[in-house]
Amino acid sequence: MGATRVAVLAQDLVWQERLSLAVERAGGRPVRAKTAPELDRALECARFAIVDLEASAYDPLAAVERASAAGARVLAVGPHDDVELRKRALARGADRVLAYRKLFEDGPATVAAWLAGAGAVAAPSAAADPATG
Secondary structure: OOOOEEEEEEOOHHHHHHHHHHHHHHOOOOEEOOHHHHHHHHHHOOOOEEEEEEOOOOHHHHHHHHHHHHHOOEEEEEEEOOOHHHHHHHOOOEEEEEEHHHHHHHHHHHHHHHHHHOOOOOOOOOOOOOOOO
């Protein structure tokens, strides 16, 4: 069986690359997307999704809801100071919403812990702090 596929929806190419590398280093296989139609295609083969909450090419909250409705476990990432956006992402179906800083500082461990919590991969050696983010 191959690596766990994770749809990575991010308009910003730098964040798409960072998030995809975190997925790879966590033992997963990223399926990259920059738009809602690309997310739909990625969700055909991925049961996990990471959604960047800051974008103009797609509606981030609708993307969270779309991925959740498709049966994917959703990890959303966004600015730490937009508490309202984070709450709305949770209400729309995100399992967790983390700050960019958390993914920047220890993305692979954070993604590995998230995947392991869903039974997708083995737990990382140093688990991420679930309260941070």
